[in-house]
Amino acid sequence: MKTLLYATYVSPFPANSGERIRVLNLIAALRSLGYAIEAFVGNYDGVDLSAHGGDGLNFRQIPFAWPRLRQATGVYFRPDAEFIRQLASLHQTSPLAAVVLDYGFIGAHIGPIAQLGIPVVLGTHNVESALTGQAPKCSAAARMAIRLRQALEWAHERVFFPRADAVICVSQEDRRVYESFIPAGRLHVIPNFVDVPDRFQNSSRTNRIIMSGSFSNFQNREGLKWFAGHVWDEELRARSQFCAVGNRSDDAVRELEGAQGITGLGARDNLLAEIGASRCAIVPLLHGGGTRVKCLEAMAARTPVVTTSKGCEGIVHEGAFWVADSPAAFKDAILDVLSDPDRAQARAAEGRRIFDRVYSLPANVAGLSHVLASAAHVRSARPGHGHHIDQGSSNTARSRPRLS
Secondary structure, three states: OOEEEEEOOOOOOOOOOHHHHHHHHHHHHHHHOOOEEEEEEOOOOOOOHHHHOEOOEEEEEOOOOOOOOOOOHHHHOOOOHHHHHHHHHHHHHOOEEEEEEEOOOOHHHHHHHHOOOOOEEEEOOOOHHHHHOOOOOOOHHHHHHHHHHHHHHHHHHHHHHHHOOEEEEOOHHHHHHHOOOOOHHHEEEOOOOEOOOOOOOOOOOEEEEEEEOOOOOHHHHHHHHHHHHHOOOHHHHHHOEEEEEOOOHHHHHHOOOOOOOEEEEEOOOOHHHHHHOEEEEEEOOOOOOOOOHHHHHHHHOOOOEEEOOOOOOOOOOOOOOEEOOOHHHHHHHHHHHHHOHHHHHHHHHHHHHHHHHHHEHHHHHHHHHHHHHHHHHHHHHOOOOOOOOOOOOOOOOOOOOOOO
């Protein structure tokens, strides 16, 4: 069994936000290709990482933190010596078939890893520097801090990302941004995906509207404020309940001014169960990038989705979603879902069919196999390198991804 090293700043446990869910599903897809995985991950919640490992999967804490402006700016541009030491030791013991550096400003490690002759795949969850520029700026000092952080991220992306043997994007929109400074042949689209069996077809649903996600992220907090302040009204309160669920959702609801009839459920171990028990899932986002896992989870759970254009950006839904950008249109879309449950469920069933075809784990395994093979080819073609990747037990090594 060949071994891959997967590294991310993200803390995947508990899986209560989109970036954590993507991490776990990428690892699951790589395992399904027959690789053993050494996973270096964040551990901000102090969980017992060994309890989440198993045969062919070992979790360990990554030895450095997410870059922040309070640190020296050089952290964006210097590799962590301890991480490289641990990686080199693993490679010496059992040669690594590839290293996947996923999400965050981790690109400075590409050079030292490449010197070991190992193919490097860089994963992105969105165009992070563009997302940073969307953050609310309530003071001159905040604007200056955001601009500095965005400049560092912009520079990091352009200095290091082109050095990777393959770069994963989550949408065609993101790919078009990266094509301005990364060779197109190294760019691959692997959308957000989740591994959800089709078990919600006959589930009992509470008469409630739900918004899920991590409310530590400004995109969700700002979207909740917009919905509470401009859409949620007495008519909707009379027709349904409204709940926000996910990390810090209870805090976000408490911060709303004058909002009535809104419940913050807080973090839940199983967000999918909450979505699947609801009549309507809303994605009232005005900011962000990439593709929203909350949309995919609602598709998987056969829950009708009302979203803004930004909320479903980059997602293939073929009319299964209700898309509305003004407060009045957003409210009307929710009332449409609530007024005709049978028709709403028929559209949600179409969403599930699209999910199975595009956003399920099986639909994306072949794409990841191609990314690894492509990275190995690029690495072997570089001067002084002759490393080739073995596709392990996968039968899909020759398949090209439908979305790349």
